[in-house]
Amino acid sequence: MSGLFVTFEGGEGGGKTTQLKLTEAWLRSLDYPVTTTREPGGTELGQKIRALLLQGGEVSNRAELLLLMADRAHHVETCIQPHLDRGFIVLCDRYYDSTIAYQGYGRGMDLDAIARINGIATNGLQPDVTLWLDLEVSVGLARAKQVSGNPDRMERLDLEFHQRVVRGFRELAMREGDRIVRVDGSQSSEAVQAEIQTILKPYLK
Ligand code: TMP
Secondary structure (H helix, E strand, O other), X not given: OOOEEEEEEOOOOOOHHHHHHXXXXXXXXXXXXXXXXXXXXXXXXHHHHHHHHHOOOOOOHHHHHHHHHHHXXXXXXXXXXXXXXXXXXXXXXXXXXXXXXHHHHHOOOOHHHHHHHHHHHHOOOOOOEEEEEEOOHHHHHXXXXXXXXXXXXXXXXXXXXXXXXXXXXXXXXXXXXXXXEEEEOOOOHHHHHHHHHHHHHHXXX
């Protein structure tokens, strides 16, 4: 029995985390077995990697990429895949599209190299559906900084970096339209959730 793998993606402050929680509550109310997780930081090891990446000191671009991949490899192997094998719906806050957008488009790292390392980290596991919460960059960044109070290593990067990231998500969504669905993150939280439920319904067994 294989479950359903749903990822939530987007730039900073797009409302992914709120929507993931609302989606979890909705699926639980329908009695689906569901688990929520995130990258980086979905496992005990991952939490340490997340702290190094977001709250630590200097991390070179290649080290950043490989730390994210170590997080992902462990996460897929010990959390995501086992839950899918048991028939769970897995809701994941960020996955490999974030690496393409942030390290590829944002940092300007080689996209082919990222794809190859991603293949190793994910062991080929792809999301069944990806919800891309799209929001104007400056609005999202302001929102993210307001929520966290203390901006992390990525949130501190300049507007141009975050604009490249969002361009990455846009290009990914154009290329992989069968999997990635754009959701307008500027709507009210209720409207976004209603749209997400409409998108997910056909995937529910
Ligand atoms: P968030 O989970 O609070 O959105 O923060 C995670 C941060 O890590 C966010 O700034 C995006 C960044 N990130 C990458 O740069 N590459 C990745 O592959 C992932 C999963 C996250």
